Amino acid sequence: MQTFSSLAVREIPVPLHDGALWVFGYGSLIWRPGFAHEGSHPALLSGFHRRFCLWSHRYRGTPEAPGLVLGLDRGGACRGVLFRVPGAAAAEVLRYLDDRELPDGAEVVYHRRVLRVRRLDAPRHGPGAGTVPAVTYVANRDCRL
Template sequence: MNAPENNGEDLWVFGYGSLIWRPGFDFIDQRKARCVGAHRALCVYSFVHRGTPEKPGLVLGLDRGGNCRGVAYRVTADKRAATIQYLREREQVTMVYREAWRTVWLDDDPKQRVSAVCYMVDRGHEQFAGRLTLEQQLHHVRQGHGRSGNNRDYVLETVGALEKLGFRDRELHLLAERLKGTHEQS
């Protein structure tokens, strides 16, 4: 389903990573939500926000298959176009994501569903990392630093935000434990 910028309706935005803890736009409602048919994965080499082309970091992508728990934000119709523009400037710096409209279930209730804009990873893009081992993820996260800061902080912020929501992402939490543990290297 495609939703134009100015269709006169409120906008729903699905956040699964940094949009959970730093949305950066005004919203009138924030709800726990589930996107079925896609999952959160640390599968995008970051060349701008959390790394550089020479020393890429890793950021989350919404990839096909499975399901993802996150946050749905409701934006008033009068701020719809400005919010979409903001999201495009933030998420589409290198075009590694595809803007998509997906059905999300609010509060995990199949009776409460909305169409939300979200950013799906483009598997054909050069920054698509695919499935990396824990050691490969640790390497990129430890080296990554870009326009938006340290890659380690990005991972730890995201894990902290997920925990506050009562969510646990097994692989991301394991990575965070290693980043905080005795395995930390400078």
């Protein structure tokens, strides 16, 4: 049986699954997570795909000439990495990720979401099987830069 507890950071409840925070990375988080974690696992997120769909002057380019950046957009599926963060470090990691992905200011490129993500190295049946709720950052389709 799955048990969840919540942790509020920036007023968004985040589920802890089996005492850990799970984070799904699909871009720069894969090769540069920037936070301590207990493990990383290949994963698949259904319902979203990775695509160059956002213009940004923070991540690439300048205010006069924004650059195209990756985002998770609706539809399809995306392979990535699930990071397991101990529950005691969850608040600190979420603050770091929000500062990295949701900076203060006029450019709101991503939304933090909790989505069900499947571990690809987990057994198909029994303990550890199935999906986990994971924090990820999806494209803000209302961002008009």
